[in-house]
Amino acid sequence: MSAPAEVRVGLMVLAGLALIVVGTIWMQGWRIGAEEREVVAWFREVGQLQGGNPVKLRGVPIGRVESLALDQRSAGVIIRMSISSEVVLPEDPVVILSPESLFGDWQAEIFPRSRYPFYSYAVSPSVEMLPGYSLPDVSRLTAVADRIAENLAVITDRIDIAFTDETAVNIRQAIDNIQEVTARLTGLVEAQGRTVEDLAAGLEMTTATLNEAAATAGRTFSRIESSIAQGELTRIVENVERVTLQLDSLSRSLGTVTGELGGAVGNADSAFSALNGILTELEAGEGTLGMLLQDTALYRELVTTNTLVQDLLEDFQRNPRKYINLRVF
Amino acid sequence: MSILLEGISKAFGSKVVLDRIDLEVREGETVAVIGGSGVGKSVLLKTIVGLLEPDAGRVVVDDQVVTELSREHLYELRRRVGYVFQFAALFDSMTVKDNLAMGLRRIAGMDAEERAHRTEEALRLVEMEGYEGQLPGQLSGGQRKRVGLARAVATRPKYLLYDEPTTGLDPVTTSVIDRLILKMDEELGVTSVVVTHDMTSAYRVADRIAMLYDGRIRFTGTPAEIQAADDPIVRGFVEGRPELMQESTA
Amino acid sequence: MFRAMNGVWGAPIAWVGRSALGTAGGFGQFGRFMARVGRSVADTRTWSAVVVVQMARIGVSSLPIALFIAAFTGIVLALQASYTFTGAVPLYFVGVLVGKTMLLELGPVLIGLALAGRVGANIAAELGTMRVTEQIDALETLAYDPLAYLVVPRIIAGVVMFPLVVAFADATGVVAGWITAINLLDLSTPEFVRGLRLFFLPFDVTYSMIKAGSFGLAVTAIGSFYGFTTRGGAEAVGRSTTQAVVVSSMLILVLDAFWAVTLL
Ligand SMILES: Nc1ncnc2c1ncn2[C@@H]1O[C@H](COP(=O)(O)OP(=O)(O)O)[C@@H](O)[C@H]1O
Ligand SMILES: [Mg+2]
Numbered sequence: 001m002s003a004p005a006e007v008r009v010g011l012m013v014l015a016g017l018a019l020i021v022v023g024t025i026w027m028q029g030w031r032i033g034a035e036e037r038e039v040v041a042w043f044r045e046v047g048q049l050q051g052g053n054p055v056k057l058r059g060v061p062i063g064r065v066e067s068l069a070l071d072q073r074s075a076g077v078i079i080r081m082s083i084s085s086e087v088v089l090p091e092d093p094v095v096i097l098s099p100e101s102l103f104g105d106w107q108a109e110i111f112p113r114s115r116y117p118f119y120s121y122a123v124s125p126s127v128e129m130l131p132g133y134s135l136p137d138v139s140r141l142t143a144v145a146d147r148i149a150e151n152l153a154v155i156t157d158r159i160d161i162a163f164t165d166e167t168a169v170n171i172r173q174a175i176d177n178i179q180e181v182t183a184r185l186t187g188l189v190e191a192q193g194r195t196v197e198d199l200a201a202g203l204e205m206t207t208a209t210l211n212e213a214a215a216t217a218g219r220t221f222s223r224i225e226s227s228i229a230q231g232e233l234t235r236i237v238e239n240v241e242r243v244t245l246q247l248d249s250l251s252r253s254l255g256t257v258t259g260e261l262g263g264a265v266g267n268a269d270s271a272f273s274a275l276n277g278i279l280t281e282l283e284a285g286e287g288t289l290g291m292l293l294q295d296t297a298l299y300r301e302l303v304t305t306n307t308l309v310q311d312l313l314e315d316f317q318r319n320p321r322k323y324i325n326l327r328v329f
Numbered sequence: 330m331s332i333l334l335e336g337i338s339k340a341f342g343s344k345v346v347l348d349r350i351d352l353e354v355r356e357g358e359t360v361a362v363i364g365g366s367g368v369g370k371s372v373l374l375k376t377i378v379g380l381l382e383p384d385a386g387r388v389v390v391d392d393q394v395v396t397e398l399s400r401e402h403l404y405e406l407r408r409r410v411g412y413v414f415q416f417a418a419l420f421d422s423m424t425v426k427d428n429l430a431m432g433l434r435r436i437a438g439m440d441a442e443e444r445a446h447r448t449e450e451a452l453r454l455v456e457m458e459g460y461e462g463q464l465p466g467q468l469s470g471g472q473r474k475r476v477g478l479a480r481a482v483a484t485r486p487k488y489l490l491y492d493e494p495t496t497g498l499d500p501v502t503t504s505v506i507d508r509l510i511l512k513m514d515e516e517l518g519v520t521s522v523v524v525t526h527d528m529t530s531a532y533r534v535a536d537r538i539a540m541l542y543d544g545r546i547r548f549t550g551t552p553a554e555i556q557a558a559d560d561p562i563v564r565g566f567v568e569g570r571p572e573l574m575q576e577s578t579a
Numbered sequence: 580m581f582r583a584m585n586g587v588w589g590a591p592i593a594w595v596g597r598s599a600l601g602t603a604g605g606f607g608q609f610g611r612f613m614a615r616v617g618r619s620v621a622d623t624r625t626w627s628a629v630v631v632v633q634m635a636r637i638g639v640s641s642l643p644i645a646l647f648i649a650a651f652t653g654i655v656l657a658l659q660a661s662y663t664f665t666g667a668v669p670l671y672f673v674g675v676l677v678g679k680t681m682l683l684e685l686g687p688v689l690i691g692l693a694l695a696g697r698v699g700a701n702i703a704a705e706l707g708t709m710r711v712t713e714q715i716d717a718l719e720t721l722a723y724d725p726l727a728y729l730v731v732p733r734i735i736a737g738v739v740m741f742p743l744v745v746a747f748a749d750a751t752g753v754v755a756g757w758i759t760a761i762n763l764l765d766l767s768t769p770e771f772v773r774g775l776r777l778f779f780l781p782f783d784v785t786y787s788m789i790k791a792g793s794f795g796l797a798v799t800a801i802g803s804f805y806g807f808t809t810r811g812g813a814e815a816v817g818r819s820t821t822q823a824v825v826v827s828s829m830l831i832l833v834l835d836a837f838w839a840v841t842l843l
Contacts, residue, residue: 005631005632005634005635005639006631008635008639009631009634009635009638009639012638012639012642012740012743013634013739013743015747016742016743016744016746016747017743019746019747019750020746020784020788023746023749023750023784024781024784027678027775027776027779027781027784028776028779028781029776052779052780105777105778375716378719378720379719380716380719380720400724404722404723404724405722407719407720407721407722408722410720411720412716412717412720414713414716414717415713416712416713418712418713418714418716418717419714419717420709420714420717420718421708421712421714431718431721431723432721432722435721435722435723480717480721481720484721
């Protein structure tokens with residue numbers, strides 16, 4: 001035996017403790033000696049983001065998420081990130097949270113606002129904080145589709161009873177938006193359809209339903225456009241009802257396929273709960289259905305719905321594999 | 330300043346080894362406990378220092394009731410008692426010197442120099458100088474026994490308990506050890522219990538002899554008294570004539 | 580009917596009964612033993628003098644075998660991961676699997692089992708021999724609390740050194756898997772490291788260490804218990820040793836499941 005027991009034990013204890021500390025820090029992705037600075041961003045909600053997730057600029061990892069904290073006063077989430085101090089942030093930077101891979105780990109990406117101007121960024125209460133936006137999760141598509149269907153049903157009911165020329169404009173705008181969304185959905189589904197061919201039968205069924213729904217919706221909406229001018233209300237109503245049914249079954253199929261994400265479906269989007277609130281209120285109160293249709297609130301809510309779906313679609317189109325591959329597992 | 334056993338009983342499972350034993354060892358006295366193999370001599374010796382707890386009865390050593398002592402006080406008492414084990418029970422991972430130092434380390438305020446001095450002294454006493462650095466495995470049975478004895482006396486105890494100190498030794502070593510027992514007695518006034526089945530040794534070292542038989546003390550007396558005893562069991566054992574013992578039990 | 584039962588089933592049923600009673604009794608005995616050990620921890624003066632020697636024997640000397648096991652485990656993990664992930668999963672998941680498996684499961688458990696054989700058997704044999712040759716009694720007569728002198732330092736050494744041994748083993752396994760991945764698999768260092776870090780949580784290290792510490796406690800306490808309570812001769816020492824290894828190995832697996840349920 002070479003060294004006495006004390007020396008050997010001492011060496012092993014020190015080396016072991018050093019290994020544990022340095023190893024843990026290294027595994028967390030710490031680059032020893034790198035200068036870092038803090039960036040804070042403000043979000044309405046943060047999806048699946050966790051401390052330690054990467055922060056990227058133009059796809060390059062430049063740091064990591066340090067902490068997430070609820071901002072109690074302003075109903076938001078404050079995220080602190082540390083990034084390499086050499087990195088220069090773009091003009092008017094915004095932070096977008098999105099899934100990094102198909103396995104549920106998220107990332108925070110910094111962009112100039114001009115890159116994605118239409119997202120509804122959370123406006124930070126302080127100038128220090130970058131505006132943030134969290135991309136909706138795929139599971140929320142189901143919920144959104146579900147609600148579109150519900151809302152269309154409500155609208156249909158109301159249209160059925162009361163309709164004025166004034167509201168026609170509002171409705172047409174809303175319908176325009178829905179149409180655009182539907183068109184995008186169709187495109188998406190077609191694009192996905194090719195990738196999806198070899199996937200589960202359930203997904204194919206969904207795709208088919210989605211396609212059909214979209215096609216019918218397209219036809220319906222074009223008729224609505226012309227019919228509004230001619231005042232052929234009955235047919236509008238009928239068509240919208242049919243779309244509603246289609247979308248309803250679409251959302252149900254999506255629900256089946258994304259069964260494992262079903263829990264998330266329950267998360268009502270604030271836009272829709274607000275909408276529902278308004279609707280019930282008006283229904284219960286003195287408001288007539290004509291008033292409801294004239295009220296721009298409905299229009300605004302529809303627009304919000306569109307934005308939400310659009311965000312999702314944007315992300316779909318940017319990273320289609322992310323969503324499609326998710327089904328493979 | 331004596332050892333007193335009162336009504337000690339001990340059984341292992343259903344097997345009664347000691348059955349209401351009474352025995353007194355007066356200060357400075359050496360009592361030999363004799364008896365056949367497996368009769369419970371070692372068990373008796375172990376109850377004296379609390380290595381075994383009797384099922385009933387009281388053990389008083391140095392005016393302290395061993396059977397009622399707290400652990401701290403028991404350890405305190407044990408520093409005044411030396412125990413020589415039948416097979417030496419040396420710590421085989423330690424050298425002879427370290428074996429001896431083990432007991433000395435428990436004596437408060439003893440420095441390394443004093444320990445070395447005591448170790449040397451104890452080894453000289455058992456004529457084992459020069460073996461300090463050896464491991465027990467390198468020693469013969471007799472040498473191990475002597476080191477075991479040295480370890481027990483190194484702390485200069487007031488009481489010494491010997492468990493068959495001469496069994497299996499050659500006659501020369503036997504008399505060396507017997508002389509040593511006498512010397513401890515005479516020079517240091519140690520109170521001792523010597524467990525043995527070697528009658529020659531018993532006569533040589535004992536002031537009194539107690540014979541253990543069938544769980545009880547069959548006989549107590551001086552060497553002269555035991556030689557004159559007419560109990561066939563005692564005579565059979567003392568004279569090495571098993572036929573006498575058999576006749577009486579038959 | 581009972582007679583028939585006695586004839587055919589009597590022996591096995593009696594055996595089950597005896598085993599159950601024996602096990603329950605064993606738990607009670609072990610519990611009392613550990614309670615006494617707990618009290619003896621207060622006797623710092625006695626165990627502090629010898630704890631370093633035990634740390635060297637239990638920790639430092641176990642390092643070579645532990646690293647050997649860990650290195651091969653890491654290699655096999657990397658190869659099997661790549662085999663399993665063919666096509667469907669990105670290859671950098673080899674890093675995820677090697678890192679997570681090594682830290683959470685194989686590092687602590689394999690090393691724990693290996694040391695149950697090495698350390699546990701050693702302690703049981705050593706203390707068993709000391710018991711049957713009356714060395715433990717001798718300690719008592721020299722005014723040493725044998726639990727404080729023999730058992731406490733071994734258990735402390737186990738609890739302190741097992742996590743360190745496992746930390747080295749975890750690191751060795753990961754490095755071995757890494758080297759395998761870049762040499763034998765179509766994987767680069769950045770990819771492997773990306774996988775390694777992807778789902779890493781500092782808690783993984785804590786978990787690994789908690790497991791290793793509890794295994795250290797199990798192996799040393801069980802080894803001490805069987806050694807200390809040996810009765811008889813050399814044959815009894817052999818029996819104690821075997822039992823110590825069997826029982827501490829089983830306890831490691833039970834603890835493994837226990838931590839998975841309570842901590843994950
Ligand atoms: N710890 C123990 N457990 C069970 N039986 C024991 C124990 N110690 C001694 N015995 C039994 O008690 C009896 C007396 O043993 P012992 O005192 O060693 O005899 P001896 O007179 O030869 O020294 C023996 O039969 C032995 O088997
Ligand atoms: Mg004996």
